Amino acid sequence: MYTIGEISKMFNLPIPTLRYYDKEGLLLELERDKSGIRKFNNQNIETLRLIECLKKSGMQIKDIKEFIGWCSLGDKTISKRKEMFLKQKENIENQIKELEKALAMIEFKCWYYEEAEKDGNEKRVRTITPNELPKNIKKLYENAH
Amino acid sequence: MYTIGEISKMFNLPIPTLRYYDKEGLLLELERDKSGIRKFNNQNIETLRLIECLKKSGMQIKDIKEFIGWCSLGDKTISKRKEMFLKQKENIENQIKELEKALAMIEFKCWYYEEAEKDGNEKRVRTITPNELPKNIKKLYENAH
DNA sequence: TTAATACCTAAAGCTAACTTTATGTCAAGA
DNA sequence: TCTTGACATAAAGTTAGCTTTAGGTATTAA
Numbered sequence: 548m549y550t551i552g553e554i555s556k557m558f559n560l561p562i563p564t565l566r567y568y569d570k571e572g573l574l575l576e577l578e579r580d581k582s583g584i585r586k587f588n589n590q591n592i593e594t595l596r597l598i599e600c601l602k603k604s605g606m607q608i609k610d611i612k613e614f615i616g617w618c619s620l621g622d623k624t625i626s627k628r629k630e631m632f633l634k635q636k637e638n639i640e641n642q643i644k645e646l647e648k649a650l651a652m653i654e655f656k657c658w659y660y661e662e663a664e665k666d667g668n669e670k671r672v673r674t675i676t677p678n679e680l681p682k683n684i685k686k687l688y689e690n691a692h
Numbered sequence: 693m694y695t696i697g698e699i700s701k702m703f704n705l706p707i708p709t710l711r712y713y714d715k716e717g718l719l720l721e722l723e724r725d726k727s728g729i730r731k732f733n734n735q736n737i738e739t740l741r742l743i744e745c746l747k748k749s750g751m752q753i754k755d756i757k758e759f760i761g762w763c764s765l766g767d768k769t770i771s772k773r774k775e776m777f778l779k780q781k782e783n784i785e786n787q788i789k790e791l792e793k794a795l796a797m798i799e800f801k802c803w804y805y806e807e808a809e810k811d812g813n814e815k816r817v818r819t820i821t822p823n824e825l826p827k828n829i830k831k832l833y834e835n836a837h
Numbered sequence: 838t839t840a841a842t843a844c845c846t847a848a849a850g851c852t853a854a855c856t857t858t859a860t861g862t863c864a865a866g867a
Numbered sequence: 868t869c870t871t872g873a874c875a876t877a878a879a880g881t882t883a884g885c886t887t888t889a890g891g892t893a894t895t896a897a
Contacts, residue, residue, distance in 0.1 A: 552873065563856060566875085571854095582863065584874055597797075600836070604794040608854070622813040629805035632798055639795045643788055649749040650784045652742075653777055660774035668767045691745070697843065708886060711845085716884095727893060729844055753884070841896080850887065857880065866871085 549587040558595055572612050573598055575619055604639045652691035658684050694732040703740055717757050718743055720764055749784045797836035803829050 555562045569577055569585070574594060578586045587595075594615070601611050614631055617624040662672040677688055700707045714722055714730065719739060723731045732740075739760070746756050759776055762769035807817040822833055 550874080561856080567855065597801075600794045600797040603790055604798065622808075625805055625808045625812075625814065629802065629809055632801045632805060636795065636798050636802055639791055639798060643791050643795070645748055646784055646788050646791070649745045650781065650788075652745045653749065653781050653784060656742075656777045657774065657781055660770055660777060663767075663770045664774055667770075669770065692741075695844080706886080712885065843894085845892070848888085851885085855881085860876085862875070
């Protein structure tokens with residue numbers, strides 16, 4: 548059993564954030580001692596790990612809460628929960644694709660400014676047409692557009 | 693030259709959002725006609741493409757604005773701009789790594805609920821120890837932890 | 838000439854996800 | 868006994884990034 552301070556260090560989350568998650572209904576099974584102090588068990592830690600993962604993948608608190616609610620309704624919500632994870636999987640895959648497109652653009656810009664820095668100005672590099680670009684840079688340019 | 697309505701459709705951004713970007717100083721070189729109507733040229737469109745990319749990669753408006761400011765200061769800010777893109781490149785690479793970790797966790801959960809759905813309950817799948825997991829699933833589990 | 842449409846501004850409003858503040862309880866050490 | 872530190876609550880405040888509202892101008896179509 549862990550106190551809120553210990554969990555705060557464990558997950559690198561401020562104590563008020565943990566209390567906020569609790570208030571929002573993300574930690575349904577969280578117990579208290581006789582004087583009202585929160586006691587986190589391994590189950591709660593697993594839940595927090597999942598919350599961490601879902602948040603990192605961009606899911607909103609209210610949707611995480613909905614999922615947590617389903618969990619507490621037992622076996623009859625298994626399909627719903629599976630569907631949610633399948634959707635979230637697609638979601639993350641799309642995010643990764645989008646980031647990879649952005650990365651191509653940024654890498655092109657890195658090259659661009661590398662050249663400009665060598666020249667001391669942007670004159671030459673600014674007027675290069677896509678066809679004159681080095682092969683690898685051309686690829687970046689195309690991926691970004 | 694394009695009107696704000698045309699640009700709105702082109703980028704799939706609401707008109708007020710474009711006006712907001714302008715107000716925030718993200719579209720420094722934006723011209724107006726005699727009656728004050730915004731006229732977007734190809735340069736502005738390039739800027740919007742970059743804004744789109746930087747936003748997609750999680751950069752804040754105020755930082756994009758700072759960068760736009762550097763651009764208007766000419767050659768003496770070339771190194772600064774290069775550094776910004778190098779930092780942003782790392783940033784995106786980290787985001788992708790984080791998303792891949794989250795993806796492993798989510799894929800594990802997909803498998804978990806697939807099994808639970810077959811069984812009609814979570815009993816069996818819940819009590820499987822990491823070592824008993826199928827090889828490919830074990831990998832997901834480990835990547836996620 | 839009027840009505841619709843597309844533009845304009847300033848300012849207020851909104852939402853998510855915290856974060857801060859003010860106030861209070863409780864247990865342990867000096 | 869008193870103070871310190873870790874916990875608690877409710878409620879107000881914060882921030883980013885829009886979005887909506889209210890009111891006005893200018894051009895075109897009937």
